Amino acid sequence: MSERATQATPEEERDADGTNAGADAPPVTSGAESLVRALENEGVEAMFGVQGGAIMPVYDALYHSDVRHVMMAHEQGAAHAASAYGAVRGEPGVCLATSGPGATNLVTGIADANMDSDGLLALTGQVPSTMVGSDAFQETDTTGITAPVTKHNYFAGDADTVGDTVGEALALAGTGRPGPTLVDLPKDATLGETGREPGPARLPETCAPQLEADEDAVALAARAIERADKPLLLFGGGVIKGDATDVAREFAVEHGIPVAETMPAIGAMPDDHELCLEWAGMHGTGYANMAITHTDTLIAVGCRFDDRLTGGVDTFAPEAEVVHVDIDPAEISKNVHADYPLIGDAGRVLEQLAEELERPPDAREWREQCLTWKEEYPMDYATPDDEPLKPQFVVEALDEATSDRAIVTTGVGQHQMWAAQYWTFRHPRTWISSHGLGTMGYGLPAAIGARLAAEDDQEVVCVDGDASFLMTLQELSVAVRENLDVTVAVLNNEYIGMVRQWQDAFFDGRRMAADYGWCPEFDKLSEAFGARGWSVDDYDDVAPAIEAALDHDGPSVIDFRIDPAENVYPMVASGGANGKFALSEDQL
Template identity: 70%
Template sequence: MSSEHAVQEDEEADGEAAPVTSGAQSVVRALENAGVEYLFGVQGGAIMPVYDALYDSEMTHITMAHEQGAAHAADAYGIVSGEPGICMATSGPGATNLVTGLADSNMDSDPVLALTGQVPTDFVGSDAFQETDTTGVTMPITKNNYFADDADTVGDVVGEAFAMAKRGRQGPTLVDLPKDVTNAETDREPGRAKTPDTYQPPETADARDVKEAAEVLAEADRPVILAGGGVVKAEACDELRRFAIEYGIPVITTMPGIGAFPEDHELALEMAGMHGTGYANMAITTTDCMLAVGTRFDDRLTGGVDSFAPDAEVIHVEIDPAEVSKNIQADYPLLGDAKAVMEQLHDAMPAEPDADEWREQVQTWKAEYPMDYPMAEDDPVKPQFVVEAVDAATPDDTVVTTGVGQHQMWACQYWTYTEPRTWVSSHGLGAMGYGLPAAIGARLAADDDQSVVCFDGDGSFLMTCQELTVAVREQMDITVFVLNNEFIGMVRQWQDGFFDGRRMASDYNWMPKFDMLAEAFGATGFRIDEYDEVEETVQAALDVDGPSVVDVHIDPVEDVYPMVPSGGDNGLFALRGDHL
């Protein structure tokens, strides 16, 4: 940022911009001042003045098929680009259809700005047509939200909301825009996007606290680094990699932290938690010092809190004080931005930990608990094999999006992530249907020469498959692999493991033929039934210049392992069903 509070200075345009004459034009000018390129939304009555003002803007609006898709696309855009994604909707059902996406962004601390239309201020509270208390509904699931009540200030409000979404702990913000405010006349030009002077998230940690934490880490026998999503958000991946490699400390990631450390490095233990690697969970269980960076220690990571890293002194680098000692007690809290604090720690380290035996132990666990799976040629296609085949056929910087369910876990476990901002998923909320609209947002945020692939499940894909029309209309080069087991697979796995195999409402044997559905939407469809079709079909789908969908019929009863039962001990992970 060019100053402490600025998101982006006003840019000089080619020629003089037309003067602002309405609240709606002020909204659009504020977005332009913030450097916004893309917006995702669905038109409607109360938001129509803002859309009319967009008519003359150079920003590109992507009309989505459903407002939930707009929110997920904006969320993924924010993850991949690092800049807030923008979603727009009208009042009432338009706004409420954003709720799932905003709740997802809030849980995962993703930068998103939502703009919603609202009935005229004189009608607010009268149960007018398509009226909803949008700020009230979304207050618990946004970082900040605003009700705009003045055409002279509405542009500055939008700029502040944009800046708030990005600065400090990132998250979604929302501005509710009554129609009379956006229609009203004003000549007030909004300034640059900035946060209030009173908003002062911590930057660097207290130097004495850093020195004490560094000394503890240097004296550890069994140190680990736990890299959370905050490492990626803070652009701290280079600092974390340098620190880990220089001081020889094994690195575990949370699911949102995937890509923060290259998984092909010998110090990488990959993801921990419910479906994490056996070696990551063993390291967490036996470490004596954990440097946790940018993580909120959610239950899918920790399992039972009492059994999580029971022998460890915990150093917690975190920008949000509310997350410190909320779930896991921090012995050495370091409040600040992850990038800055990792630099402080690097400078403060008195020595490399004497951890040769520990690193050898970690490699032993890798050999004892490899991420493999049984496979016979006459078995149905294993989903893990498909994920590995797509990984092998694509460049290292390919962006992967997913829905939620078993396919999401296989995409975590069997793809090798080496770069940040290449893993895009719904973590905390676990929103099925996220994958396809996320691929649309990711496609626009990614570099032109980056590939974008989506792994989805049949149940998850069916929830938002209408967004395929958007990919076709915009000729977006994305490839969707539907790992189709005709079950809502994770539910079926839990029913088999914990409910005596009583498969209530999890059998999805009424699924359409997704390859034919893709063709009906105007995309290119493929189908895989046998192993000998995988390599050729994967390559053919990736070669399509535009959207393609591969309906991959996988083993219907394949389960995700390792697995730690909910609330269980990470060190007692199951490797197959009879271990549960």
């Protein structure tokens, strides 16, 4: 989309003047129709929203459009579904809502997309511009509220320009470091008459991301990599968002450098590749955290060094020179000092490094050491006969029953960690979760967006927790109405599980407001929605229930009653050193 946003054909230039709308397209007559035409021109195929008064002119314009609209149960769900749709497709998703509470209900999803650098365009209705500031019905300062959590937002001026504004916002959302943009749409701008066709999407003149790193900086970084004894690649979410996965994998294999990932980068390197140490951080693998602790040259690509990755910054990669590749200059040395800053597109900068490197680092002993750590700190677990069903077993059974290309969405909490730890990911854009904001309830609406974005033969599995599922389970009505083939696996321990784990570890076991003590029967609740439901609490029933759910052509929910005492390990205490991870509570 960014290339289309920066280049225009002569025909498109004539479109910008409203003189060449296209032989098959009806003429634009209103601002709302111009807005929809702008989306159509940019190839938008689906959008997610909730109807309402101030956004109604846009919905009316969608009546004759081929853009698929999915009516969600709640605006937060619309934002999450759009974000996940975009993450799977590799382009900005689109959500829309009415003014006031509709817009404010989008904010959690917009903030989530902002933290995770997910391309997203939010369209919000607004009272007529002449009434703005009068405390009119369902009025709120949407641009003011969302300014801190968007790349940029706009207040649409009039019917003649609203289409161009939407095109610019969509282009900006997917350019450089992706992120959310928002266009607030007063009713006089969408209802107003206009015959002007929107032009090709244009980026703001100030938006010109640097794609190639400085050649001298690349040369210095290459020399550092060549002399490294213990080099480590750290792939961040920017590797996937920048479509740099193939280049990154080739760089690692060609130069024999082990790879650790951040959680947003899961799938950037196949989990079962001999160079892959999987993901690092608070609940990452012991071997990834040991590699970070002992590397002498850390090559970080497209990551922002958040606290859940680094633990204590002073103890993070303490022996390493740091090469940091990122398209956003603001991330360089923000949290971790970069000895070799390389500003540019992830794939292009890795190509520059590959061209500059005269020889690979001599890392044979280091690779052997990383394999030794894999043997010393395996990701295993016990399944005693006298204890309830273990969640790790459920995740592995789901993984075994699905293809390598299955898409996994999650909410946030213990279930999210178990899914990330025990599912073997081999492809990018198959792990869809909430990372930076940690938004419980993300999983189910994300599964809806992912299902619509995925290829027909890709399974979509939502691994959820009971607490997360309770936050957005109304979206099950959408999955049923749209007949979406998604499978929801609820790892049900009747707790806000991660809170309970922290209370036991750090608050002397005072379980305040973490213990539900009772949960709905999710299988029966799902049947009431019109989905299929199962309840499982025995190992022998796990595989048959999964097979039946996957075979069902439509939404299904399996309520797995898991061991409520099970915790997530390894674990690095908040602010602790990555190399001092705990494998049990008594080690914290």
